[in-house]
Amino acid sequence: MANRYSIFSLLKESLRGHRGWAPAWRDPEPKPAYDFIVVGGGGHGLATAYYLAKNHNARNVAVLEKGYIGGGNVGRNTTIVRSNYLMPGNIPFYELSMKLWEGLEQDLNYNAMISQRGVLNLFHNDSQRDACVRRGNAMHLHGVDGELLNREQVRKLLPMADFDNARFPIMGGLMQRRGGTVRHDAVAWGFARAADSLGVDIIQNCEVTGIRQDDNGVTGVETTRGFIGSRRIGMACAGNTSRVASLAGLRLPIESHLLQAFVSEGLKPLVPCVVTFGAGHFYISQSDKGGLVFGGNLDGYNSYAQRGNLPLVEEVCEEGVALFPCLSRVRMLRSWGGIMDMSMDGSPIIDRTAVDGLYLNAGWCYGGFKATPASGWCFAHLLATDQPHEVARAYRLDRFATGRLIDENGSGAHPNRH
Amino acid sequence: MRIPCPHCGPRTHEEFTYYGDATVRRPSATGPDAEAAFYDYVYTRDNPCGLHRELWFHQGGCHEWLVVERDTRNHDIKGAVPARSVFSADDAT
Numbered sequence: 001m002a003n004r005y006s007i008f009s010l011l012k013e014s015l016r017g018h019r020g021w022a023p024a025w026r027d028p029e030p031k032p033a034y035d036f037i038v039v040g041g042g043g044h045g046l047a048t049a050y051y052l053a054k055n056h057n058a059r060n061v062a063v064l065e066k067g068y069i070g071g072g073n074v075g076r077n078t079t080i081v082r083s084n085y086l087m088p089g090n091i092p093f094y095e096l097s098m099k100l101w102e103g104l105e106q107d108l109n110y111n112a113m114i115s116q117r118g119v120l121n122l123f124h125n126d127s128q129r130d131a132c133v134r135r136g137n138a139m140h141l142h143g144v145d146g147e148l149l150n151r152e153q154v155r156k157l158l159p160m161a162d163f164d165n166a167r168f169p170i171m172g173g174l175m176q177r178r179g180g181t182v183r184h185d186a187v188a189w190g191f192a193r194a195a196d197s198l199g200v201d202i203i204q205n206c207e208v209t210g211i212r213q214d215d216n217g218v219t220g221v222e223t224t225r226g227f228i229g230s231r232r233i234g235m236a237c238a239g240n241t242s243r244v245a246s247l248a249g250l251r252l253p254i255e256s257h258l259l260q261a262f263v264s265e266g267l268k269p270l271v272p273c274v275v276t277f278g279a280g281h282f283y284i285s286q287s288d289k290g291g292l293v294f295g296g297n298l299d300g301y302n303s304y305a306q307r308g309n310l311p312l313v314e315e316v317c318e319e320g321v322a323l324f325p326c327l328s329r330v331r332m333l334r335s336w337g338g339i340m341d342m343s344m345d346g347s348p349i350i351d352r353t354a355v356d357g358l359y360l361n362a363g364w365c366y367g368g369f370k371a372t373p374a375s376g377w378c379f380a381h382l383l384a385t386d387q388p389h390e391v392a393r394a395y396r397l398d399r400f401a402t403g404r405l406i407d408e409n410g411s412g413a414h415p416n417r418h
Numbered sequence: 419m420r421i422p423c424p425h426c427g428p429r430t431h432e433e434f435t436y437y438g439d440a441t442v443r444r445p446s447a448t449g450p451d452a453e454a455a456f457y458d459y460v461y462t463r464d465n466p467c468g469l470h471r472e473l474w475f476h477q478g479g480c481h482e483w484l485v486v487e488r489d490t491r492n493h494d495i496k497g498a499v500p501a502r503s504v505f506s507a508d509d510a511t
């Protein structure tokens with residue numbers, strides 16, 4: 001049965017009434033024990049399992065997912081990938097991720113609709129321009145592409161944007177042409193299928209409810225499908241990180257916050273790249289079906305509810321219309337929310353914990369989708385070797401205690417402001 | 419979400435500024451474990467899935483700091499009291 005996709009398999013299956021497609025991954029019963037357990041079947045957990053098998057030859061790996069694959073943030077984000085970071089601890093990591101995205105579809109043999117359409121950060125005053133120049137220079141120093149566009153270059157790209165806005169005139173933008181969008185579900189499915197075919201057990205509807213330890217560290221996890229043993233356990237639970245870590249007695253520098261996103265009805269081509277509005281917090285891109293995909297700030301208060309409130313909807317729409325006045329009569333089709341693991345400095349954590357054999361991958365805030373391949377790559381490296389990967393060395397859990405924060409926004413220990 | 423301000427009545431949460439977990443307390447700067455205590459105070463949080471006691475400032479109203487009890491699973495608000503009543507009660511104990 002077919003689970004590799006091509007024009008030929010598609011033609012063959014259409015003649016057979018599409019009855020020959022096989023599930024893309026198995027649905028195994030959990031074994032009593034594994035060499036490695038990854039808790040959380042989001043993008044990061046699946047990528048971790050895949051790279052454990054592929055890069056480190058691990059053949060006895062399980063991913064435990066409390067719901068279904070793709071039900072978490074990996075299927076809720078606005079699909080933007082980029083590596084236009086400022087801080088030295090961040091740039092090499094996100095650039096590794098960008099490079100992995102560039103080869104991912106070949107590697108996984110899966111069409112993730114990776115579209116390097118460019119990510120454009122607009123600026124609206126002199127100090128924002130300076131900040132963009134500084135960021136662009138930092139990127140160049142690390143070999144990352146970045147281009148400063150002037151007003152006329154931006155106008156060519158975005159003729160419908162409001163250039164004459166008296167308060168927030170568009171002066172130009174910082175463009176990363178290699179950035180863009182990726183179909184998020186396909187990333188989850190592609191990693192799941194590839195991990196499965198290397199022998200990884202993907203176990204859905206399996207919630208971790210306890211973490212067992214002895215004098216030498218972790219020994220396994222209690223789950224809704226029974227106890228599963230392992231001496232190497234990686235947590236990649238995004239918005240639920242604090243809850244899962246608390247099962248091992250850990251209290252983390254993380255708060256869970258709510259982020260909403262929106263899709264409009266399908267329109268003719270309007271926005272050729274990803275655009276961020278510098279005067280507020282608003283970003284927009286256009287899907288291949290023509291729908292505008294956009295979002296803005298966090299709702300701003302701790303939340304585990306995957307739905308938001310109306311004031312933020314209003315704020316996001318106001319910003320959208322401020323940037324593109326022509327949007328005022330566009331109809332919104334859908335909105336949804338996801339729960340973000342907001343760290344206290346806005347940057348992630350990929351590290352050991354105080355419990356031997358228990359590892360942490362968290363703090364992705366609202367930017368973790370773009371990190372998916374590199375996060376899996378580096379977390380697999382940490383799980384397999386007990387050593388941090390070179391580009392993830394700065395993502396230490398103890399950096400908050402030692403003062404080595406990676407605060408891109410300079411907004412301090414306020415998770416709702418990163 | 420409407421926050422029942424004890425002075426102004428139920429008001430939309432847009433009028434308020436959020437300031438996070440209301441259960442953390444500034445530790446003594448001279449205690450023997452001050453460094454560790456400050457790390458916890460500034461950075462670590464229980465981050466509960468369920469009832470959360472949190473600070474909101476009624477910026478668009480009476481300018482009172484409130485301690486609001488809210489369920490983070492469904493945004494259901496159980497009540498709100500002036501923060502000073504909570505904090506002065508803490509100081510008394």
Ligand SMILES: Cc1cc2nc3c(=O)[nH]c(=O)nc-3n(C[C@H](O)[C@H](O)[C@H](O)COP(=O)(O)OP(=O)(O)OC[C@H]3O[C@@H](n4cnc5c(N)ncnc54)[C@H](O)[C@@H]3O)c2cc1C
Binds near residue numbers: 064208237260
């Ligand atoms: C609206 C929105 C827009 C976003 N936009 C972008 C964007 O444009 N670009 C970008 O880079 N990032 C974006 N993000 C952030 C990004 O989606 C996340 O940072 C990233 O997906 C988190 O990693 P993940 O995929 O592993 O998370 P998830 O998919 O949430 O995976 C975590 C998994 O852990 C499981 N889990 C939790 N507890 C347990 C347990 N006890 N036992 C077993 N399993 C458990 C959950 O069910 C879940 O499936 C956005 C997020 C949202 C919500």
Ligand SMILES: [Zn+2]
Binds near residue numbers: 479
């Ligand atoms: Zn009031």
